[in-house]
Amino acid sequence: xxxxxxxxxxxxxxxxxxxxYPFRGKLPADKDxxxxxxxxxxxxxxxxxxxxxxQTLDRVTLPGRRRPDFLWPGDILFMARGTxxxxxxxKALPHNTVCTPNFFHLRLKPExxxxxxxxxAWQLNHVDAQRxxxxxxxxxxxxxxxxxxxxxxPVVVPSPEQQKLMMKLVxxxxxxxxxxEQLIENRQRMTDAVARHILRPDTTTGK
Numbered sequence: 001x002x003x004x005x006x007x008x009x010x011x012x013x014x015x016x017x018x019x020x021y022p023f024r025g026k027l028p029a030d031k032d033x034x035x036x037x038x039x040x041x042x043x044x045x046x047x048x049x050x051x052x053x054x055q056t057l058d059r060v061t062l063p064g065r066r067r068p069d070f071l072w073p074g075d076i077l078f079m080a081r082g083t084x085x086x087x088x089x090x091k092a093l094p095h096n097t098v099c100t101p102n103f104f105h106l107r108l109k110p111e112x113x114x115x116x117x118x119x120x121a122w123q124l125n126h127v128d129a130q131r132x133x134x135x136x137x138x139x140x141x142x143x144x145x146x147x148x149x150x151x152x153x154p155v156v157v158p159s160p161e162q163q164k165l166m167m168k169l170v171x172x173x174x175x176x177x178x179x180x181e182q183l184i185e186n187r188q189r190m191t192d193a194v195a196r197h198i199l200r201p202d203t204t205t206g207k
Contacts, residue, residue: 080103
């Protein structure tokens with residue numbers, strides 16, 4: 001058990017933690033299925049799950065009689081298996097959406113009303129938490145984080161004002177990064193065009 005600082009709480013005291021829907025084997029894709037499913041490839045680090053019409057999701061027919069634990073806005077998905085242990089907030093998905101058992105499905109408890117889901121997801125993706133998850137998987141042939149290990153994670157719960165400020169800074173940094181990447185891409189295209197003109201002048205003049 002991890003020793004917690006006074007301003008920290010174990011994740012299990014702030015959120016319920018459940019594995020995704022228990023699919024077995026390959027997902028049975030069905031364009032007329034009764035549910036949508038989130039898989040690893042649908043998550044982008046730092047971005048919420050926002051697809052209210054299910055355009056990018058997979059559609060399936062849920063097997064068995066188990067009552068599905070559908071995803072709600074504000075829930076968090078955590079990649080529990082593999083080398084990536086990323087988290088993402090559910091912003092908008094079809095009401096009948098589940099996730100695979102490769103995820104842990106987190107839902108904030110009522111007593112955690114002062115914790116923003118976005119801030120918790122950001123903290124799960126932070127380098128400190130990622131270092132902890134890497135330690136959890138050390139020595140394992142198939143890297144994974146268990147429910148107990150995830151529940152033991154120390155979570156800092158600052159004031160709502162500090163959480164909002166942090167998320168504004170994160171959003172600004174993401175926008176700046178996107179702009180820089182676009183500038184780099186534009187510069188590369190310009191460089192390639194000039195290179196073609198210099199190295200292969202005949203092809204640029206149509207001769």
